[in-house]
Amino acid sequence: MHINKTEHLKFERLRFFLPTPELLLASMAKPVSIEVWNPSGKYRVVSTKPMPGTRWIDLLVQQDCRVEICTQKKTILSVEDIIALIGDKCDGVIGQLTEDWGETLFSALSRAGGRAFSNMAVGYNNVDVNAANKYGVAVGNTPGVLTETTAELAASLSLSAARRIVEADEFMRAGLYDGWLPHLFVGNLLRGQTVGVIGAGRIGSAYARMMVEGFKMNLIYYDLYQATRLEKFVTAYGQFLKASGEQPVTWKRAASMDEVLREADVISLHPILDKTTYHLVNKERLSMMKKEAILINCSRGPVIDEVALVAHLKENPMFRVGLDVFEVTKQNSPFTFPSSFIIQLSIHFFQDEPYMKPGLAEMKNAIVVPHIASASKWTREGMATLAALNVLGKIKGYPVWHDPNKVEPFLNENSLPPAASPSIVNAKALGLPVSKL
């Protein structure tokens, strides 16, 4: 066994490249690379990935946790890999949206004595919450801290698509620019056009505000619920513009999603991924959109039928798309069963990346980025902190925070976080107490 012992900050950290005794006992153990903090800690918490910042580690260690971080050079861990990490004694796991958290993993965690899991993500379509309920495992997520960062990427993609920034950049780098021309990379003006938002929750509403306020676009949105605060904001901003002698902005709550698709010039998708939003944008719906419309997806890949999208992009060169997330390509996928199988079971959607549908990468009218919408330093460190505190809160028997949309008290680096789990999605099902702090 190769062991390096390193003093790091005020805690002890070990690195080794062979299984710990717990891992050796795991049924399908493989050699894994682990970094250990506070080896003598009472509670064993595993993180399936190194996460940004160190506050999340400090907070766990201060509360008597031994923290084990998987440093294996493999982007997406398999169920077997994670079973090996869980071993025979594990109090909680911090996992990633790329992992399949279903019956197998929750039963393994439960067998190891664990009752706490948190995704380092707000979306938890990769988690079978019913299975977690069955084994009494609390499931945490990380809302709120990534709202603005994700909305900013959706806004960036909207601008990049409207003004053809990626195409123009490639043109410059290829040495093709030989002087200003009236027709060179002519795109769309956003001001006065209509922005459509599907799923006006936290991120959808933040994006809508950016586009309305920043570019004076009118808003049309579709959601299962009324976005009252967003409506009030646009009304007030419209009144302000009018009082300043400018054209006021307007808003409309659409009765159907199709209304948004028909009317909007830029459409951004921000719903959760579940059986009601799977392939929400399909061939028929793409054909309803304006020929020069812009479609942005920073939610989850399977919200769009990407085979239909590639065909639509080919047929409509002025239609543009900005994608941060992707559907799995069956041909290349490590998973072989058809998507209809997933829908019928409708348990959870565990894998939608990293593959692109054939033809997408060649489309000039598509901008593609690798699921980076939440990738600002503040947000990613905050996500790590919230995920760690979700797990810690359950281990310590703390109540659940009363409002998962207001997580700021957990993110203040200058004070101790509240003694609560910031966001547990199955708190009600497990009958967990709610914090009155």
Ligand SMILES: NC(=O)C1=CN([C@@H]2O[C@H](COP(=O)(O)OP(=O)(O)OC[C@H]3O[C@@H](n4cnc5c(N)ncnc54)[C@H](O)[C@@H]3O)[C@@H](O)[C@H]2O)C=CC1
């Ligand atoms: N690309 C990325 O890096 C990121 C992606 N996300 C994705 O964005 C999603 C939304 O995040 P939040 O805004 O924080 O969640 P949220 O829960 O605040 O908003 C989701 C909204 O979708 C609406 N919705 C649900 N089903 C719908 C349907 N069938 N039709 C129309 N609207 C529907 C809900 O009513 C809700 O208002 C996450 O679940 C995640 O999948 C989130 C963060 C980063």
Ligand SMILES: O=C(O)C(=O)CO
């Ligand atoms: O939080 C999420 O849901 C993500 O997609 C990560 O950015």
